[in-house]
Amino acid sequence: MIKEVKKRVKELLDSGKITGFLGLRDMNGHVGPHLFCDGGDLEALVLGDRERPGDSRYPLNKQLIHLARSYPEDTFGVLVRGCDERGLKTLSTWNQLHPDKVVPVGIACPQELAEACECLRPYPDEFVCGEKVEGCPYDSVAQLDGIDLAARFDHWMREFEKCIKCYGCRDICPMCFCKECSLESNELIRTGDIPPEMPLFHLTRAVHMAGRCIDCGLCNEACPADIPLRTLYKKVADIIDEEFHYRPGYVADQKSPLNILSQPGVE
Amino acid sequence: MDYRTALTTCTYCGCGCNLYLEVLDGQIIDTIPCKTSPVNEGKLCIKGWNVHEFVQSPNRLTRPLLRKEGTFEEVSWDEALEFTASKLRDIKEGYGGDSIGFLTSAKATNEENYLLQKFARAALGTNNVDHCARL
Numbered sequence: 462m463i464k465e466v467k468k469r470v471k472e473l474l475d476s477g478k479i480t481g482f483l484g485l486r487d488m489n490g491h492v493g494p495h496l497f498c499d500g501g502d503l504e505a506l507v508l509g510d511r512e513r514p515g516d517s518r519y520p521l522n523k524q525l526i527h528l529a530r531s532y533p534e535d536t537f538g539v540l541v542r543g544c545d546e547r548g549l550k551t552l553s554t555w556n557q558l559h560p561d562k563v564v565p566v567g568i569a570c571p572q573e574l575a576e577a578c579e580c581l582r583p584y585p586d587e588f589v590c591g592e593k594v595e596g597c598p599y600d601s602v603a604q605l606d607g608i609d610l611a612a613r614f615d616h617w618m619r620e621f622e623k624c625i626k627c628y629g630c631r632d633i634c635p636m637c638f639c640k641e642c643s644l645e646s647n648e649l650i651r652t653g654d655i656p657p658e659m660p661l662f663h664l665t666r667a668v669h670m671a672g673r674c675i676d677c678g679l680c681n682e683a684c685p686a687d688i689p690l691r692t693l694y695k696k697v698a699d700i701i702d703e704e705f706h707y708r709p710g711y712v713a714d715q716k717s718p719l720n721i722l723s724q725p726g727v728e
Numbered sequence: 729m730d731y732r733t734a735l736t737t738c739t740y741c742g743c744g745c746n747l748y749l750e751v752l753d754g755q756i757i758d759t760i761p762c763k764t765s766p767v768n769e770g771k772l773c774i775k776g777w778n779v780h781e782f783v784q785s786p787n788r789l790t791r792p793l794l795r796k797e798g799t800f801e802e803v804s805w806d807e808a809l810e811f812t813a814s815k816l817r818d819i820k821e822g823y824g825g826d827s828i829g830f831l832t833s834a835k836a837t838n839e840e841n842y843l844l845q846k847f848a849r850a851a852l853g854t855n856n857v858d859h860c861a862r863l
Contacts, residue, residue: 480729481729481731488735489735490764491735491746491762491764491765492763492764493733493735493748493760493762493763493764494733494748494750494760495733496731496732496733511764516763517763517764518763519760519763520760523758524733524750524758524760527750527752527757527758528731528752531729531752531753532729535729625773625774626774627771627772627773627774627777628774628777629761629771629772629774629777632759632777633761682763682770682771683761683770683771683772684771685771685772685773
């Protein structure tokens with residue numbers, strides 16, 4: 462699998478189409494993000510499947526935004542799975558990345574990862590390696606929807622009570638690009654107070670994920686308290702889909718209904 | 729363009745969480761928790777998440793300060809160490825080793841903490857050693 466990716470990245474770098482390729486590198490015994498700039502130096506490039514598929518994924522789109530902000534004229538390649546590509550498409554509609562300046566190199570996720578993620582589309586539009594597998598439904602959401610409202614509320618309050626307010630869910634999120642964050646707005650959330658106000662802290666973030674979350678699940682993996690945030694945001698995505706027939710990142714150039722609603726002249 | 733991700737260990741406490749510092753053209757711009765670290769497995773606390781901010785904080789002390797006539801002045805390490813050593817010696821000789829206490833730090837390494845307690849016991853002759861992790 463990795464051979465096809467390295468071949469594609471080498472072509473892109475050698476032809477000068479991209480300044481650098483943002484991918485993952487296995488170095489010093491650990492896997493982390495790395496900008497590859499030399500087509501002859503791709504030995505350590507990996508796909509983030511160390512002990513099991515997708516166990517060392519990173520928010521590469523977030524690092525890509527950092528590069529694009531400082532070097533807007535340069536074109537960068539980036540490693541994408543299905544979720545990352547949804548991120549690229551959505552970030553483009555929010556004017557955070559210019560699609561002409563990004564060359565995605567896609568990989569399709571295996572069945573095991575698709576099931577673990579409950580991913581609706583575990584592959585990008587184009588991919589250089591991997592097999593296309595069927596999307597998986599949101600079983601975790603269906604399971605919670607099956608219990609009555611009072612018990613469901615108790616369930617979520619118990620989960621939120623574990624929060625240590627590290628802001629890791631926001632910090633890891635490739636879709637959190639705002640310069641000012643509501644979660645640090647004193648009118649809403651007092652930053653110096655621990656524990657966070659419940660359920661205000663988590664529901665504020667959940668509302669902000671509406672029409673924006675691309676279901677990559679990195680927040681869930683970054684949570685030191687193991688709060689099932691992904692399930693919460695999946696539910697929010699379902700509501701937006703039911704109300705507005707929109708899921709972020711599945712169709713290029715399709716703006717979030719919440720983005721459009723805030724424009725003047727739209728009722 | 730010089731873009732790097734540098735693997736390092738959080739200095740905030742003794743846990744030893746691994747993180748990547750994202751460095752663009754010599755400026756540290758972000759912190760990324762290391763997913764493959766057996767210590768923190770891709771997670772961090774709020775302090776670890778903000779390592780990139782304190783490293784370059786203008787409030788950070790980068791040189792020793794000595795209070796002279798009521799105000800802090802930057803001095804050389806030699807002067808700071810000379811002053812501290814002479815005061816410690818004076819206090820030990822005047823009032824005994826147990827009139828001195830040592831507070832060590834979770835931000836220092838095991839080895840540095842070992843050295844400090846050794847210094848307290850062997851050089852100053854006191855068991856007055858405490859640590860912020862014992863709160």
